[in-house]
Amino acid sequence: MHPALWVSKTGLSAQDTNMATISNNLANVNTTGFKRDRAVFQDLLYQIDRQPGGLNTQNSELPSGLQLGTGVRIVGTAKQFSQGNLEVTEQPLDLAIDGRGFMQVLQPDGQIAYTRDGQFQLNSDGDIVSPSGYPLEPNINVPENASTITIGKDGTVTAITDDQSAPQNLGQITLVDFINPQGLQAIGNNLYKATNASGDPTEGEPGLSGLGSLEQGMVEASNVEVVEELVNMITTQRAYEMNSKVVSATDQMLQFITNNIG
């Protein structure tokens, strides 16, 4: 079969994947703490059809050979951990990280997941939990009669209860950082899991040792830039169209030869 068919097919499927990445970014334009993905393209191996420098006749050499590419693939998606805008919500349990780092939540299976989505709430036991109901790690319990909860930039949680005038210390929210955050595995629900590529988490107090500080009453908006995604979408669509044009032109050639010869 005509090799250009397969080459263009790789172009089509790579642009397809790129479109899926772009549409996922656009779909998450309002997702708190979402970090956008960028598809990384790479050309596939080249095949030597005729070796450069090979002998053409006994005493003449081919000056240049024929090395043909086999197409393109998406080698991976790179998450962009740039800071999203901080939006003021005035909710006492909304937290945004200003700088590097991730908050930790305890999943039902006992594993810790990492997130930058700081829309926390209280569950019926008074624990601070993520929107999916996973408790913060280390767990912080707010007494029933607490009237005001204050979370400092360094993660200290204090509350004023009805029966005491002095603020009561409830615990400390810690942040973790990874040497290579791009290596984290996104598992949905705004959560990430550590992998071999990301390295082990290093825990610390917010605002110290390179970690960002915590901002109470704010959430971090998605870092998706709509205009950029739309422009990417246009170029992807055109690249797709042109690759499919090659497929149809190639198909017509094959049709032409089967109709005319034989």
Place this chain on the structure above:
Amino acid sequence: MDKALYIGMSGAKQNMLSQRAHANNLANVSTTGFKRDFAQARSMPVFGEHHPTRAYAMSERPGTDLSAGALQDTGRKLDIAVDGEGWLAVQNQQGEEVFTRTGSLQVDVNGLVRLSSGEMVLGNGGPVALPPFDNVQIGSDGTISVVPVGGPPDQLVEVDRLKLVNPPREALEKGLEGFIQRKPDQAIDGPEPAVGDQRVVSGFLESSNVNAVEEMISNLQLSRQYEMQVKVMTTANENSEASARLLQNL
């Protein structure tokens, strides 16, 4: 058998090979730092003890277009584009030094700077390794400086300098993995010397230098050429049918 049939067949086959080269260029229209391949046809006379009446066509890749692609703003600090001529030196999977303009750098878990495809990026003295950092900055001459974890932001520490090279264009070719390397007959002893005045821009990536319209037109042109070759084959077939008929009527 009429020789024209074989000549037509060789033309059509070589058209298909050229088309594959153009299809590959078009497929890589979004690949960062991709350099398009040229495809050309050359006449190859048939050698032998007879009158040299025929010349077959032969497709070949005379080279790769090494011109720069457009710069794309990404805003990511570890994305770099080489300004003007020149290349970024990386180490391929076989441990050889090859050149690329794909400047999407990543830091792996050991602090080694790699391309997205995994190749280690070379600095002044071998692969670049960064200490744990809060912030990283790549200067216009390729110098990488970091704010170490917990360090004050005004004290940038210079870690290494990316190895930027600029071998003569005519000495370069594209290897089988898509990286640029020296042609075997242009090889030099030892590693490629780094160039001091080479510039990079951080926060940008170089897009593919494929001109999509040009590739499409080439493909259309080759499609038509192919049809003409098929026409030659049909005509050769008709001619031999006609002569067979004549012989039957003798």
